[in-house]
Amino acid sequence: MPWSGHRVVMAGFVIKGYEAISSSDHNTLLSLGFHPPDLSTGDLVRHGDLAVLERPRFLAPTVPVIFELFAGTGRVTACLRRLGLHSAHGIDHVVVPEASSTPLIADLTTLEGQQLAMFWISNPLLSAVFAAPPCGTCSRARDIPLPAPHSGPAPLRSASYPDGLPSLTGPNLSRVQAANACYEFLAQVATLCHTSLLTACRAAANQQPKASKFPALxxxxxxxxxxRGPRAALAALPCEPMSRLKAAWTVPACCSCTLAQIPPDAQLLRQTPLSVNKGSLPDATQPSFADAEIGELAWGIPHSPEAFLKAATKAGPKGLAKFRDEWFEKWEARAIELEQAEKDLKASSLEPGALVSRRFGILQGTGDDAKARLIDDMSASTVNSAVQVCESPQPHSIDVIGCLLLECLENFPRDRFLGRSFDLKSAYRQLGLSEDALQHAYVAFYDQEDKLPSIHQLSALPFGAVRSVHSFLRVSHSLWEIGCSLGLLWACYFDDFPVVAGDSTAGNTTSTVTRLFNLLGVSFNLEHFTSGRVEVSNTASR
Structure with a gap:
């Protein structure tokens, strides 16, 4: 339909696979006016929870933040990240070819770009700022005369005119003005760094002034x-200053207040005289509340227990994160101790009396979706006939997952939850066989390249053995149990692990599952992701 005035179009969509974009494609998007998200801040900037007028906010609760201004190729940032400082970020106006790291985009010669960069640098966890401002306009090399007939670049500044010669015009004037804008901005950054880092050092040494202490979470x-009201109405204080109310206090009708009643546990922060009849006081006497005609009481209204708990959880569940870190420190150390034993287990050779089973392939699916699945026929070799099980572990049904989601909805009706499914890759192949089973784990197949039968020993669960399903389900349930001990809200359905978490713990939950699988030598993919409304259904192919 027709409109008048300016038309503004906002797009909130990013294509899948953006992480694979090249530097040249990135520059093309910028030249066309697009503002693609910068991957280098993926662990710091939340794009999903931004209000319409809210800038991206940094959410890095435990790591120092380092910036490289005028980053260029971003080699300082790349080196810092290689050393493990993944919260290091470059800032520049373009992504140069062959860049070692992708910078945050901000033109520091413009006011808008400076404001954006200052917003990033004002992070309370700032630890360092590297800066290499452009020096071409102020280089003393311009003052060096060259032998005739050569002529070098003309000087653009002097000791008398450090901000630029009065005679500058055209491109030279524009270059000097742009450089001056960068230098002035860098001076502001230096002042900010001096103030912020000095405050942080004082806090660490417990020497910062009371008024400068970091605010509570x-x-x-x-x-x-x-x-506010007549002093006579406020003379009978319901409690002493800095004390708390034992019971609710009704605000006098002649006083102004946004509340009709001050709730219990409210704290009387101060009492201030607003209007004093100075004619009744000696000149050297300071006015007091008792002498005031009009007075003011300031009350600190407390949180409800539920609201305080919710705010504390949102501010940062450091207790859960600390518990999870301590758990991984213990078991990752044990994993290092077992590395040699794992290598010895994988070493194998064909031994006398070994049972050899037939391996064949079947084609599943049609067209482009068709794939070959390898089957190890453990029945023909009588391996399946030699084993039995006395129990049958069951995967979690949709009822278990549904009950988990209902519990979250009932106990946290207004909280924002995120969901994700971790899908194990080649699940059977990730579980090693015991030493006693290795002599029965040989498979034979016809090698199409050598045109000869080939025999290999399996080191992982075969797809075709009776005990494979049983053993995998036991391990799958064990993984689920370990995750529950770490406070994960999840379930297991064969090789799929659906997990949900509150918005404030989603990042730590993802890293916990990833760290747990890495510790146990399990690989997974993250193709399935869902958030917001919970939908349960079959896949399109089913």
Missing amino acids: VPEHRSVVLV
Whole structure:
């Protein structure tokens, strides 16, 4: 339909696979006016929870933040990341070819770009700033005369005119002005760094002034309300200053306040005289609340227990993260101790009396979706006839997953939850065989290249053995049990592990599952992802 005035189009969509984009394609998008997300801030900037007028906010609770201004090729940032400082980021106005790292895009010669960069640099976890501002306009090399007939670049500045010669015009004037803007901005950054880092050092040494202490993760009071009115109406204080109310206090009708009643546990923060009849006081006497005609009371309104718990959880569940880190430190150390034993287990050779089973392939699916699945016929070699099981572990049904989601909805009805499914790759192939089973784990197949039968020993569960399903389900349930001990809200269905987490713990939950699987030598893919409304259905192929 027709419109008048300016038309603004906002797009909130990023194509899948953006992480594979090349530097030249990235520059093309920028030249066309697009503002693609920068992958280098994927672990710091949340794009999913931004309000319409809210800038991206850094969410790096435990790592130092380092910036490289005028990054260019970003080699400093790349080196810092290689050393493990993944919160290091470059800032520049373009992505140059052959860049070692992708910078945040901000033109520091413009006010808009400076404001954006200053927003990033103002992060409370700032630890260092590297800066290599452009020096072409102020280089003393311009003052070096060259032998005739050569002529070098003309000087653009002097000791008398450090901000640029008065005679500058055209491109030279534009270059000097742009460089001056960068230098002025860098001076602001230096001032900010000096103030911020000095405050941080004082805090670490417990020497910072009271008024400069870092704010608490959750403020002590939900809000502060003011009661103003005649001193006579406020003379009988319901409690002493800095004390808390034992019971609710009704605000006098002649006083102004946003609340009709001050709730219990509210704290009287201060009492201030607003209007004093100075004619009744000696000149050297300071006015007091008792002498005021009009007074003001400031009350700190407390959080409810539920609201405080929710705010504390949102501010950062450090206790759960600390518990998970300590658990992994213990078992990752044990994994290092077992590395040699794992190598010895994988070493194998064909031994006398070994049972050899037939391997063949079957084609599943049609067209482009067709894939070959290898089957190890353990029945023909009588291996399946020699084993039995006394129990049958069951995977979690859709009822278990549904009950888990219902519990989350009932206990946290207003919280935002995220969901993700971790799918094990080649699940059977990730579970090794015991030493006693290795002599029965040989398979033979016809080698199409050598035109000869080939025999190999399996080191992982064969697809075709009776005990493979039983053993895999036991391991799958064990993984689920370990995750539950780490506070994960998840279930297991064969090789799929659906997990849900609150918005404040989603990042730590993802890293916990990833770290757990890496510790146990399990690989997975993250193709399935869902958030918001919970939908349960069969796949399209079923």
